[in-house]
Every structure is written in C-alpha cells, then in structure tokens.
Amino acid sequence: KAAPVLDHGFVRVIDYMGNDAAIVQAARVSYGAGTKKVNDDSGLIRYLMRHWHSTPFEMCELKLHVKLPIFVARQWIRHRTANVNEYSARYSIMDREFYIPEPQHLAAQSTVNNQGRGAVLEGAEAARVLEILKSDAARTYDHYEEMLSQDGQQGLARELARMNLPANIYTQWYWKVDLHNLFHFLRLRADPHAQYEIRVYAEAIARMVADWVPVAFGAFEDYRMGGITLSGKAI
Amino acid sequence: KAAPVLDHGFVRVIDYMGNDAAIVQAARVSYGAGTKKVNDDSGLIRYLMRHWHSTPFEMCELKLHVKLPIFVARQWIRHRTANVNEYSARYSIMDREFYIPEPQHLAAQSTVNNQGRGAVLEGAEAARVLEILKSDAARTYDHYEEMLSQDGQQGLARELARMNLPANIYTQWYWKVDLHNLFHFLRLRADPHAQYEIRVYAEAIARMVADWVPVAFGAFEDYRMGGITLSGKAI
Amino acid sequence: KAAPVLDHGFVRVIDYMGNDAAIVQAARVSYGAGTKKVNDDSGLIRYLMRHWHSTPFEMCELKLHVKLPIFVARQWIRHRTANVNEYSARYSIMDREFYIPEPQHLAAQSTVNNQGRGAVLEGAEAARVLEILKSDAARTYDHYEEMLSQDGQQGLARELARMNLPANIYTQWYWKVDLHNLFHFLRLRADPHAQYEIRVYAEAIARMVADWVPVAFGAFEDYRMGGITLSGKAI
Amino acid sequence: KAAPVLDHGFVRVIDYMGNDAAIVQAARVSYGAGTKKVNDDSGLIRYLMRHWHSTPFEMCELKLHVKLPIFVARQWIRHRTANVNEYSARYSIMDREFYIPEPQHLAAQSTVNNQGRGAVLEGAEAARVLEILKSDAARTYDHYEEMLSQDGQQGLARELARMNLPANIYTQWYWKVDLHNLFHFLRLRADPHAQYEIRVYAEAIARMVADWVPVAFGAFEDYRMGGITLSGKAI
Numbered sequence: 042k043a044a045p046v047l048d049h050g051f052v053r054v055i056d057y058m059g060n061d062a063a064i065v066q067a068a069r070v071s072y073g074a075g076t077k078k079v080n081d082d083s084g085l086i087r088y089l090m091r092h093w094h095s096t097p098f099e100m101c102e103l104k105l106h107v108k109l110p111i112f113v114a115r116q117w118i119r120h121r122t123a124n125v126n127e128y129s130a131r132y133s134i135m136d137r138e139f140y141i142p143e144p145q146h147l148a149a150q151s152t153v154n155n156q157g158r159g160a161v162l163e164g165a166e167a168a169r170v171l172e173i174l175k176s177d178a179a180r181t182y183d184h185y186e187e188m189l190s191q192d193g194q195q196g197l198a199r200e201l202a203r204m205n206l207p208a209n210i211y212t213q214w215y216w217k218v219d220l221h222n223l224f225h226f227l228r229l230r231a232d233p234h235a236q237y238e239i240r241v242y243a244e245a246i247a248r249m250v251a252d253w254v255p256v257a258f259g260a261f262e263d264y265r266m267g268g269i270t271l272s273g274k275a276i
Numbered sequence: 277k278a279a280p281v282l283d284h285g286f287v288r289v290i291d292y293m294g295n296d297a298a299i300v301q302a303a304r305v306s307y308g309a310g311t312k313k314v315n316d317d318s319g320l321i322r323y324l325m326r327h328w329h330s331t332p333f334e335m336c337e338l339k340l341h342v343k344l345p346i347f348v349a350r351q352w353i354r355h356r357t358a359n360v361n362e363y364s365a366r367y368s369i370m371d372r373e374f375y376i377p378e379p380q381h382l383a384a385q386s387t388v389n390n391q392g393r394g395a396v397l398e399g400a401e402a403a404r405v406l407e408i409l410k411s412d413a414a415r416t417y418d419h420y421e422e423m424l425s426q427d428g429q430q431g432l433a434r435e436l437a438r439m440n441l442p443a444n445i446y447t448q449w450y451w452k453v454d455l456h457n458l459f460h461f462l463r464l465r466a467d468p469h470a471q472y473e474i475r476v477y478a479e480a481i482a483r484m485v486a487d488w489v490p491v492a493f494g495a496f497e498d499y500r501m502g503g504i505t506l507s508g509k510a511i
Numbered sequence: 512k513a514a515p516v517l518d519h520g521f522v523r524v525i526d527y528m529g530n531d532a533a534i535v536q537a538a539r540v541s542y543g544a545g546t547k548k549v550n551d552d553s554g555l556i557r558y559l560m561r562h563w564h565s566t567p568f569e570m571c572e573l574k575l576h577v578k579l580p581i582f583v584a585r586q587w588i589r590h591r592t593a594n595v596n597e598y599s600a601r602y603s604i605m606d607r608e609f610y611i612p613e614p615q616h617l618a619a620q621s622t623v624n625n626q627g628r629g630a631v632l633e634g635a636e637a638a639r640v641l642e643i644l645k646s647d648a649a650r651t652y653d654h655y656e657e658m659l660s661q662d663g664q665q666g667l668a669r670e671l672a673r674m675n676l677p678a679n680i681y682t683q684w685y686w687k688v689d690l691h692n693l694f695h696f697l698r699l700r701a702d703p704h705a706q707y708e709i710r711v712y713a714e715a716i717a718r719m720v721a722d723w724v725p726v727a728f729g730a731f732e733d734y735r736m737g738g739i740t741l742s743g744k745a746i
Numbered sequence: 747k748a749a750p751v752l753d754h755g756f757v758r759v760i761d762y763m764g765n766d767a768a769i770v771q772a773a774r775v776s777y778g779a780g781t782k783k784v785n786d787d788s789g790l791i792r793y794l795m796r797h798w799h800s801t802p803f804e805m806c807e808l809k810l811h812v813k814l815p816i817f818v819a820r821q822w823i824r825h826r827t828a829n830v831n832e833y834s835a836r837y838s839i840m841d842r843e844f845y846i847p848e849p850q851h852l853a854a855q856s857t858v859n860n861q862g863r864g865a866v867l868e869g870a871e872a873a874r875v876l877e878i879l880k881s882d883a884a885r886t887y888d889h890y891e892e893m894l895s896q897d898g899q900q901g902l903a904r905e906l907a908r909m910n911l912p913a914n915i916y917t918q919w920y921w922k923v924d925l926h927n928l929f930h931f932l933r934l935r936a937d938p939h940a941q942y943e944i945r946v947y948a949e950a951i952a953r954m955v956a957d958w959v960p961v962a963f964g965a966f967e968d969y970r971m972g973g974i975t976l977s978g979k980a981i
C-alpha cells in the first residue's frame with residue numbers, strides 16, 4: 042500500500058475527500074446555467090485548469106503519511122498551504138535510519154547551474170563520499186544514544202541530543218493538502234529544477250493523484266507540467 | 277438531510293474527512309511514545325484542546341452546501357481559512373428569495389452595545405418594517421427581471437443588473453474547512469456578540485459537528501465556548 | 512493623493528514596506544554566492560518572475576484605503592491572502608452613495624460569454640435602466656433611514672436595516688497585501704475576463720505599483736499579464 | 747543593532763510597517779462612530795485584544811533578519827503565516843558555525859514532562875556531551891568540505907554534501923510577519939513549554955516589539971501571556 046521512496050522512505054495514502062466529480066459539482070454551483078456550453082465533465086475540468094479557476098480544485102483533499110530525510114522535509118515544509126503533524130524529536134527517540142544515496146545519484150556540483158547537479162562522481166571519489174556519509178551517520182547516532190543514556194548518568198534531554206544528528210536522518214509526518222495546492226507542489230517539486238531527493242517523492246505522489254483524479258491530473262499535466270509560458274515580448 | 281436555517285436557507289453536509297480517531301492518530305505520529313501518559317483517546321483530545329495544540333484538529337475536514345442571505349455571506353466570507361465556490365450572479369440569474377425576519381427577531385438598535393440589538397420592535401413599527409422589507413424586495417426583484425429582459429430590448433448584463441438587489445437576497449455556496457478553523461468560526465459566530473442571522477447557521481453547524489466528532493466538540497465547548505480568559509492583572 | 516475610481520470610489524495608498532531593492536535583498540539572502548551570474552538587480556528580478564520564485568516578492572507590502580461598491584467588494588474579498596478592516600454596517604450608518612454606471616458602461620449580456628458583457632444598451636433601454644437604478648437606490652435608502660429612526664419609534668437595529676440596501680451602495684476598507692499576492696490579484700482582476708467595475712480598481716492599483724516597484728512591475732507585465740501559457744499538446 | 751542570541755545567532759530588524767496608531771486607525775475604519783465609547787487609543791487597543799478582534803493587528807508588519815540553528819529553524823518554520831527567504835545550501839556553502847550549548851543549559855530529559863528538560867547535567871557528563879557535540883560538528887564539517895572539493899576530484903554537489911551536517915549548524919533567513927501572527931508566535935514560543943533555544947529568540951523579538959508597539963504589546967502581555975483560560979466546568 043505504501044509506495045517506497047529512496048532507501049527507507051515511503052508515501053502512503055491515509056485518506057482522501059472528493060474526486061473528479063467533486064470538482065465538477067463545485068464548479069456547477071458557481072456557474073449554474075452558465076456551464077451549458079461545456080457540457081461534459083472532462084471538458085469543464087480542462088476549462089477550469091486552462092483559465093486558472095482554481096477554487097473548484099480546492100474541494101478535493103488528500104492526506105498522506107510520509108517518511109523522508111530531514112533535508113527533504115526542510116524543502117517540503119516551505120509549502121505553507123498544508124496541514125502537518127510531524128514526529129517529535131523532543132518527545133521521542135529518532136530511529137537509526139539515514140538516507141545514503143545510491144552511487145548513480147552521487148553527482149558533482151553542476152558547472153552550469155549553481156543550484157543543481159552535474160556528472161556522476163567517479164568510482165574512487167564516490168566510494169569515499171559513501172564511506173563518509175555512512176560512518177558519520179553511524180558515529181553521530183552512536184553519540185546521540187550515548188548522550189541520551191549511559192549507565193550511571195542522567196541522560197541529556199532528547200530535544201538537545203538530536204542536534205547532533207545529520208540532515209539525512211529520516212523523520213515522518215502526516216501531510217494533508219487540497220488538490221489545487223497539491224498541484225502547485227507537484228509543479229514545483231516534480232520539476233527538473235527540484236532536487237532529485239524531493240522529486241522522487243513528488244513523482245510517487247503524482248502517480249497516486251493520477252489514479253485518484255485522472256481527469257484533473259491529465260489537465261494539470263497538459264497545462265501546467267508540460268506547458269510553457271511565453272512573455273509578451275516573446276510573442 | 278439539509279438543516280433548514282432562517283426562512284429559506286439551509287446547511288447540508290456534502291462530505292467529510294476524518295473523525296475523533298483521526299485527530300488522535302495524527303497526534304500520536306507527533307508525540308509517539310510521549311503519549312503514554314494520556315493513554316485514552318478522549319483524554320488526549322482534551323489535552324490537545326486545552327494546550328492549543330491545534331494542528332491535529334486540522335486533520336479533519338468538512339464540506340457543506342449552504343444557502344444564506346448575502347449580508348450573512350459577507351460576514352462569513354471573512355473567514356479566509358476555507359475553500360469556497362459561490363453561485364455566480366454574473367453567469368446565472370438570482371432566485372426570487374429574500375430573508376424576511378420573523379417579528380420576534382425585529383429588534384431595535386441596542387442602547388448599550390453599538391454593534392447589537394436591544395428590545396423587540398412594537399407592533400406598528402414592526403409591521404411597517406416588514407412591509408418595507410417585503411415591498412422593496414419585490415420591487416427591486418421585479419426591476420431586476422425587467423432590466424435583464426424585456427420584449428424588444430437587449431437586456432442588461434446579469435453582472436450589472438444584480439447590483440439592484442438588496443443584501444437580504446439569498447445566495448449559495450460550497451464551503452469546505454478543517455476542524456480547527458471550523459472551531460474558530462464557531463467560537464466567533466456562535467457567540468452572543470455575533471449577529472443573530474449568522475449565529476443560527478453557526479448553531480446548525482455546531483449540531484452537525486457534535487454528531488461528527490463528539491469528543492472534540494465536547495472539548496471545544498468546554499475549553500473554548502464556555503471558557504473565559506482572565507488577564508494577568510485579574511489573576 | 513487618492514485616485515478616484517467609478518463615480519464615488521477611490522484608492523489611496525496608506526503605507527508600504529520595501530521596494531525593488533527589498534526583493535533583491537531577500538533573494539540574495541537565499542541565493543548568496545549563487546547570484547553572481549545574474550549580477551544586475553533588474554535581471555535578478557526578471558529571473559525570479561520568470562521562474563515563479565515568488566517568495567522574494569512577498570517581502571514587499573502595500574496598504575490601501577479603498578472605497579468601493581458592495582458587489583465589487585464581494586469579488587475582491589475572495590482574495591484571502593490579504594488583511595482587511597471594513598466599515599461596519601452593524602456599528603455605523605451607511606452613507607447615501609450608490610454606484611450608477613455611466614451610460615457607455617451599460618452593456619447587454621454577452622451573447623458569446625456567459626460571464627460577460629456585450630454591446631452597449633440603446634438610448635431608451637439605457638435610460639430606463641438608469642432610472643430604475645437611481646430610483647430604487649433612493650427609495651431603499653429612504654426606507655433604510657426610516658427604519659433606523661422615526662419620530663416616536665424605537666428604530667430598527669442597524670445590522671438589520673442594512674439588509675434593505677442594494678449591492679451598488681458604497682462601503683470602504685483598509686486592505687493590506689504582499690506584492691506577490693497583489694500581482695496575483697492584478698493578474699485576475701485587471702484581466703479582460705474580470706468585471707469592468709473591479710477592473711478599474713485593479714488598473715488604478717497597477718499604476719500605483721508601477722510607480723512603487725517599477726522593475727518588478729515591468730517583469731510582471733511582461734511575464735504574467737502579457738504572457739501566454741501553451742499546453743504541452745500545443746507545443 | 748542586531749540583538750545577539752545563543753552563541754552565534756542574532757535577530758535584526760530590517761523594516762517595519764505601522765505602529766500602535768496604525769492599529770487604531772484600521773479599527774476606526776471598521777467601527778466608525780461606534781468607537782466613541784472607547785475614546786482613547788490605548789483603551790481601544792486593549793479592547794480589541796481582549797475581544798480577539800485580531801484583524802486590526804494584522805495592519806502592522808515586521809521584517810527580521812535571523813541567524814539560527816537548523817533545529818530551531820525547523821520549529822520556527824511551522825508558523826505558516828509568515829514570509830520567508832532562507833539561505834540556500836543548494837546554491838551556497840554553509841559556514842562553519844555550530845550551536846554549542848553553555849554548560850548551564852545542558853539539561854537532562856525531564857522526568858515529569860516528556861517534551862522538556864529537567865536538572866542540569868553534572869560536570870563529567872556535561873563535559874562528555876560538550877566534547878561529543880564539538881568534535882562531531884568539527885568532523886562532519888571537515889568531511890563536508892572534503893566532499894565539496896578535494897584536489898583532483900570533481901566535488902560532490904552542495905545539495906548532497908550538506909546532508910552530512912548536523913542540526914546545530916547555523917542557517918539564516920529573512921522573516922516577515924504581521925503583528926497578529928507575531929503575537930501568536932510569541933505566545934507559543936516565549937512560553938515555558940517551548941524549547942529554550944527558540945524561546946530566547948522569541949524573547950529577543952518580544953523586546954523589539956515592546957519598543958515598536960508598546961501599547962499593543964502591553965495588551966498582549968496582559969491578556970495573552972499572563973492570562974489564563976478557565977474551562978466552563980472550572981467556572
């Protein structure tokens with residue numbers, strides 16, 4: 042049921058509200074008799090998408106359970122139009138699970154794009170990077186546990202000990218969002234400019250959305266993902 | 277199924293997501309092992325409410341179909357944390373339905389509260405008020421129809437003709453909101469300071485919420501509606 | 512100082528925060544050394560607009576005082592990402608000021624667009640429409656006053672009496688919004704699909720924004736207002 | 747000008763809009779003649795605060811530059827009603843600056859509160875914790891630099907290398923928020939239940955707000971911070 046993402050992460054649908062029909066239903070409240078022209082549902086949904094009539098898409102809602110590395114969570118949480126409950130590292134002890142990239146994703150800094158990746162690292166360098174990531178993860182986690190509790194010691198507060206953990210440790214949360222803002226998330230995060238590690242989450246969610254609201258997703262793909270914006274000057 | 281409100285209005289549940297258990301489920305993601313102390317669900321929900329831990333309540337969502345006078349809609353729409361699709365008076369023709377208060381709700385301006393009502397109007401004055409409201413509604417609506425279409429004329433655009441209609445005409449919308457922000461709405465609009473005509477909608481919704489999430493609603497009633505805030509000085 | 516709009520309305524700048532330089536300043540915090548390539552400010556702002564990097568535009572804020580007819584206010588308030596304080600018809604008595612369109616704006620319902628206007632009304636029909644709008648405004652306002660206070664009567668509560676007033680009466684508010692969401696408002700409301708009566712407000716504000724943040728406004732005009740979006744299929 | 751917070755952090759005011767008078771000005775638009783009763787400004791502001799009339803407080807805006815450890819940033823960013831531009835670890839290289847608590851803040855896990863701290867750690871344990879935090883910070887940062895660039899190697903992309911850095915490394919951002927939501931932030935984060943490391947930021951900001959809008963801050967302190975909420979049953 043949960044779609045696996047990266048080495049230890051996943052995305053799982055917890056609940057949803059509405060579907061393609063719910064978008065149409067809401068639009069028809071607004072437009073009443075005025076929707077005669079666009080009399081099939083699929084045409085209406087595509088019309089709404091094309092003209093940025095976004096409020097009917099807000100009538101659908103999706104709730105996910107996600108497990109993800111903290112550096113991905115830090116990008117994701119910037120999308121403010123969602124509801125979130127995250128695992129608390131003040132209350133609870135973090136699990137010993139770290140994201141370690143597969144060798145083919147160990148890329149060099151891009152030489153053309155300051156915010157991106159270039160060629161894959163060569164064997165020796167890649168090996169050294171993996172060794173660093175693994176050993177630092179292991180050592181910092183050992184120290185985390187040691188700070189939390191050692192025989193004969195008080196044990197550092199969890200909210201303090203966690204500061205020693207690197208950004209590739211996994212956290213988890215419930216994340217709930219309406220379909221309009223989910224499309225906005227997908228447009229930004231399933232995009233080639235997004236970091237690979239969040240893009241794979243966006244792609245996993247996109248597949249779920251395509252199943253859930255196929256017509257709306259088709260319109261989104263066509264007008265938002267695949268579309269391009271030309272400036273007035275360019276025209 | 278729809279709860280009637282005022283003379284022609286209603287509130288009807290279209291869909292909902294989650295329930296009391298969904299609040300607990302989300303909170304337990306956050307608090308993990310830390311929730312052992314509050315081990316029953318009802319205690320946990322009351323704890324969350326008491327300490328303003330509001331994000332687990334955002335995990336529930338309610339979608340309503342509402343028919344309401346425009347002057348009520350103007351107060352309601354000020355709650356920005358909701359999703360709305362309203363009947364369009366640009367596309368469609370408004371129905372001939374106006375809110376005419378019952379005599380016992382025809383109150384005088386309050387002499388103590390600048391934003392409220394005082395005693396009920398006496399018979400003759402009340403009768404005169406009712407007669408004004410009814411005849412102006414009828415006349416303005418007749419004129420609305422006349423402007424829209426008369427034999428041998430072009431017919432004024434709907435978006436213009438509607439400006440002649442008074443604020444007690446009914447409109448309708450789909451309104452979707454999460455439970456935390458719904459409680460906030462209820463706190464402000466089921467309150468004695470709110471205008472009677474929106475309060476009856478809030479009260480109708482409150483009854484639906486009490487059925488839907490009885491534990492959360494009980495906590496809300498106890499800590500928000502019935503509660504009072506004392507200032508530091510007062511303590 | 513206030514720009515007049517429609518027959519009795521206006522838009523007036525109360526305060527603002529930031530300018531073109533503030534957008535650049537915020538972007539440079541994010542991008543640090545990465546902004547070397549786009550080393551002039553104007554190029555950076557255009558780059559941000561082109562790539563939908565919207566958060567630096569949120570760093571500017573504008574506060575306006577607006578006087579506008581209620582049917583325009585009802586469209587405007589749907590933009591939820593703003594801060595509003597409106598004149599209260601529960602506390603205070605509304606002024607006797609109504610929007611009466613100029614003859615050249617008295618258009619017929621469009622025959623091609625269900626949500627728009629077509630040809631201007633001919634002389635006799637236009638005259639009849641104007642007469643209706645004026646006399647209904649006058650009569651409903653006379654009745655409003657009569658309900659509020661007549662010799663020897665208690666006077667109906669303001670919050671009730673106002674329901675007799677038509678949607679072309681003027682209200683006023685303070686409206687504060689960040690530049691990103693203001694651009695979104697302008698894109699939707701300075702657009703030909705928007706109703707003329709809100710479009711003139713959007714256009715008045717657009718002129719103020721062009722003075723305030725000329726570079727950002729230029730980029731907005733070029734990439735958002737003048738631009739077109741092509742679907743994947745169209746490409 | 748910047749207020750230092752923790753060992754390397756700070757809070758600095760970049761810009762602000764409005765003041766106590768702006769709150770009153772906005773409220774008087776709403777309440778018009780109705781505000782006669784509360785004729786002094788300070789009384790009006792206190793009245794608004796007491797009755798949760800929050801929209802006039804949204805008319806003031808504050809923009810800060812903040813430098814803070816990542817684990818604090820992760821708590822802070824959960825406040826969605828703000829505008830943020832953060833330093834990008836995809837574009838730029840992080841500085842070698844880590845939060846190392848002072849010994850008197852190295853507390854044990856609370857034995858009564860699952861989400862809090864108890865007694866300060868004793869000498870030997872505290873020393874061991876400090877040594878761990880310092881050496882792991884140094885080592886992970888050395889490895890970060892090594893992964894980014896070594897003689898004769900390509901250098902790992904910044905967006906990947908940063909995943910090795912622990913949560914006590916410093917980041918920075920511009921943060922802009924309206925006064926109502928800032929008060930909400932302060933109520934939650936200057937509270938004893940908040941983690942010490944974010945509380946000191948909230949307290950530094952509170953002092954700035956007290957200078958900026960002394961009357962509103964006084965009302966906030968009295969009715970929100972110092973106040974208590976009694977449940978209906980308790981009354």
Ligand SMILES: Cc1cc2nc3c(=O)[nH]c(=O)nc-3n(C[C@H](O)[C@H](O)[C@H](O)COP(=O)(O)OP(=O)(O)OC[C@H]3O[C@@H](n4cnc5c(N)ncnc54)[C@H](O)[C@@H]3O)c2cc1C
Nearest residue numbers: 121122123126127129306331357824825826827934939940
């Ligand atoms: C002591 C403490 C412990 C905490 N522990 C945890 C924890 O264990 N796990 C965890 O996940 N979080 C935890 N939090 C974070 C908490 O759940 C909130 O996310 C955070 O305090 C921000 O509060 P807020 O949502 O009220 O603020 P804001 O996001 O600024 O929102 C203010 C108000 O605006 C409205 N609003 C804004 N955005 C939206 C939106 N997208 N949808 C609907 N309404 C919106 C709501 O009415 C909201 O109350 C903790 C916070 C504190 C203070």
Ligand SMILES: Cc1cc2nc3c(=O)[nH]c(=O)nc-3n(C[C@H](O)[C@H](O)[C@H](O)COP(=O)(O)OP(=O)(O)OC[C@H]3O[C@@H](n4cnc5c(N)ncnc54)[C@H](O)[C@@H]3O)c2cc1C
Nearest residue numbers: 071096122356357358361362364589590591592699704705
């Ligand atoms: C030509 C035209 C015709 C229209 N016809 C109709 C009609 O017939 N019926 C009708 O009901 N409306 C109609 N509208 C109004 C329209 O549906 C929007 O409500 C309005 O344009 C505001 O747009 P917005 O929601 O993008 O703006 P804002 O409310 O300012 O929101 C901007 C963005 O912020 C986010 N956001 C803000 N608040 C929330 C929230 N509470 N939940 C989730 N995300 C949020 C969303 O990403 C949103 O896109 C029409 C508008 C136009 C321009």
Ligand SMILES: Cc1cc2nc3c(=O)[nH]c(=O)nc-3n(C[C@H](O)[C@H](O)[C@H](O)COP(=O)(O)OP(=O)(O)OC[C@H]3O[C@@H](n4cnc5c(N)ncnc54)[C@H](O)[C@@H]3O)c2cc1C
Nearest residue numbers: 354355356357464469470591592593596597599776801827
């Ligand atoms: C008795 C009464 C009298 C009133 N009188 C007047 C009056 O005279 N004039 C008048 O103008 N209004 C009046 N109002 C309306 C009032 O000012 C609010 O607009 C309304 O109650 C909605 O409340 P809200 O903003 O808390 O709700 P929501 O808009 O649902 O917001 C909930 C919370 O989310 C956050 N939030 C949501 N959107 C934004 C945003 N765009 N920017 C920042 N934060 C956001 C805030 O933290 C907010 O508190 C009155 C309301 C009541 C109940």
Ligand SMILES: Cc1cc2nc3c(=O)[nH]c(=O)nc-3n(C[C@H](O)[C@H](O)[C@H](O)COP(=O)(O)OP(=O)(O)OC[C@H]3O[C@@H](n4cnc5c(N)ncnc54)[C@H](O)[C@@H]3O)c2cc1C
Nearest residue numbers: 119120121122229234235541566592826827828831832834
């Ligand atoms: C490739 C890429 C690179 C990035 N690089 C950086 C970087 O270097 N630094 C950095 O700081 N960020 C960076 N970001 C994050 C980016 O700035 C946004 O924070 C993030 O993409 C969320 O987008 P959003 O604000 O549109 O979404 P949401 O927060 O979901 O908002 C959707 C819409 O709702 C409205 N809205 C919601 N909340 C508010 C609010 N509180 N006030 C006003 N309007 C609101 C706005 O109209 C907004 O457009 C990057 C993002 C991407 C995709």
